[in-house]
Amino acid sequence: EIxxxxxxxxxxxxxxxxxxxxxxxxxxxxxxxxAWYQQKxxxxxxxxxxxxxxxxxxxxxxFSGSGSGTDFTLTISRLEPEDFAVYYCQQYGSSSWTFGQGxxxxxx
Amino acid sequence: QVxxxxxGTEVTKPGASVKVSCKASGYTFTGYYVHxxxxxxxxxxEWMGRINPxxxxxxxxxxxxxxxxxxxxxxxxxxxxxxxxxxxxxTVVYYCAREEDGTYNYFDYWGQGTLVTVSS
Numbered sequence: 001e002i003x004x005x006x007x008x009x010x011x012x013x014x015x016x017x018x019x020x021x022x023x024x025x026x027x028x029x030x031x032x033x034x035a036w037y038q039q040k041x042x043x044x045x046x047x048x049x050x051x052x053x054x055x056x057x058x059x060x061x062x063f064s065g066s067g068s069g070t071d072f073t074l075t076i077s078r079l080e081p082e083d084f085a086v087y088y089c090q091q092y093g094s095s096s097w098t099f100g101q102g103x104x105x106x107x108x
Numbered sequence: 109q110v111x112x113x114x115x116g117t118e119v120t121k122p123g124a125s126v127k128v129s130c131k132a133s134g135y136t137f138t139g140y141y142v143h144x145x146x147x148x149x150x151x152x153x154e155w156m157g158r159i160n161p162x163x164x165x166x167x168x169x170x171x172x173x174x175x176x177x178x179x180x181x182x183x184x185x186x187x188x189x190x191x192x193x194x195x196x197x198x199t200v201v202y203y204c205a206r207e208e209d210g211t212y213n214y215f216d217y218w219g220q221g222t223l224v225t226v227s228s
Contacts, residue, residue, distance in 0.1 A: 045218060
């Protein structure tokens with residue numbers, strides 16, 4: 001099973017700042033199968049990025065994804081108040097899906 | 109519009125079983141896999157498995173093999189997840205989610221979640 005490790009665990013930033021979230025895989029992941037989700041308290045996760053770098057429908061362009069192999073990054077260029085949430089990376093491989101443990105982006 | 113609507117909160121006892129439903133609407137139910145993902149309070153997301161609504165074929169995460177059964181009823185566009193031999197650490201929120209039908213295998217729509225509480 002591929003293990004995804006996200007860092008940092010918590011990111012304390014102010015609105016308008018840039019957020020950089022990391023997702024590292026225990027073995028190589030196809031870029032096609034790497035996704036990012038946002039989750040707010042009491043809500044289901046929401047798809048942000050698929051295929052490592054493609055934004056889902058309706059996702060603002062301040063969200064971007066990059067990376068390949070074992071290292072992937074989610075960047076939020078300028079944090080808006082509604083962006084403070086928990087972010088998860090997810091991968092698919094061999095009929096199995098795994099999630100990272102999440103990065104919480106909190107208001108500083 | 110695509111919707112996945114799950115059954116309501118369950119309270120059950122250790123050793124018992126629970127069956128959660130997920131009713132799909134707004135799309136062709138048999139065209140997309142349905143997954144189940146769970147989340148303990150304040151914790152991350154854990155994939156449990158998926159079902160092919162057309163064939164009924166399933167893939168389960170190794171952790172839940174032998175304890176989980178996923179089924180579907182295509183006449184009412186509903187998927188089910190049954191978990192047996194419940195323990196206190198099964199007190200979590202269970203989500204169903206639809207898998208994208210193309211190349212990328214991500215989850216594009218999610219149910220609202222069902223809280224299952226296991227307590228004596």
